[in-house]
Amino acid sequence: MKWRSLEESNATTDTRPVREIFAERKELIAKYVPAETQAIHAQAVAELKQRHLAANILPVGAKAPDFELPDQDGKLVRSSDLLTRGRLVINFIRGRWCPFCVGQMEAMNLIVPQIEHASATLVAISPQTVKQSFFMHDQHKLRFPLLSDGGNKVARQLGRTYRVPPEQEVVYRRAFVNLPFTNGDDSWELPIPATYIIDRDGTILYGSAYEDYTERPEPADVISLLRPHNPLSS
Numbered sequence: 125m126k127w128r129s130l131e132e133s134n135a136t137t138d139t140r141p142v143r144e145i146f147a148e149r150k151e152l153i154a155k156y157v158p159a160e161t162q163a164i165h166a167q168a169v170a171e172l173k174q175r176h177l178a179a180n181i182l183p184v185g186a187k188a189p190d191f192e193l194p195d196q197d198g199k200l201v202r203s204s205d206l207l208t209r210g211r212l213v214i215n216f217i218r219g220r221w222c223p224f225c226v227g228q229m230e231a232m233n234l235i236v237p238q239i240e241h242a243s244a245t246l247v248a249i250s251p252q253t254v255k256q257s258f259f260m261h262d263q264h265k266l267r268f269p270l271l272s273d274g275g276n277k278v279a280r281q282l283g284r285t286y287r288v289p290p291e292q293e294v295v296y297r298r299a300f301v302n303l304p305f306t307n308g309d310d311s312w313e314l315p316i317p318a319t320y321i322i323d324r325d326g327t328i329l330y331g332s333a334y335e336d337y338t339e340r341p342e343p344a345d346v347i348s349l350l351r352p353h354n355p356l357s358s
């Protein structure tokens with residue numbers, strides 16, 4: 125199944141809310157993906173919810189871990205350097221093979237000017253290799269760094285990782301989602317999607333995480349949180 129890139133979306137860009145874009149993709153999955161495969165993915169999400177994985181992330185007010193990660197070009201990016209410019213918005217995603225991650229990244233790409241206008245910086249972090257990040261960054265014309273968190277080291281510090289269940293691993297292998305190749309290790313470990321806003325001193329101002337990989341915050345809500353009238357901006 126081919127997911128539209130920014131270049132392929134209508135005349136220029138798809139400016140619909142993320143929930144509408146995701147609803148369309150869910151309809152396509154329901155139509156074309158075998159029911160037994162859908163059931164395996166649903167069970168994997170249900171198990172993550174039973175573990176309350178999203179509730180275990182570092183809370184608002186905690187200090188975010190410092191990181192130094194390579195971007196899509198292999199250049200090391202330090203969180204301390206980014207925070208000297210202002211607040212930091214971080215999207216943790218699964219990888220370029222995930223249509224919902226692609227949809228979120230394309231939607232966030234549209235609000236980069238607004239994030240910068242709010243004196244903040246946007247980065248996305250995934251466990252995929254630098255080469256895979258380069259492909260994703262180039263294909264979707266992203267205007268923000270795509271950082272590679274090898275072995276999910278940073279994501280694990282934030283309490284957001286899990287091992288893909290064996291049944292789901294079989295499905296992924298059958299669909300040519302080769303995580304050992306994509307991520308450069310054999311752990312079959314993924315992060316649950318999350319969005320953070322980090323203050324200049326490293327304090328977490330906002331954090332949201334989802335066991336269900338088909339759920340993400342609206343980019344408009346992220347902008348609202350960064351605006352001067354919002355308590356996060358005071």
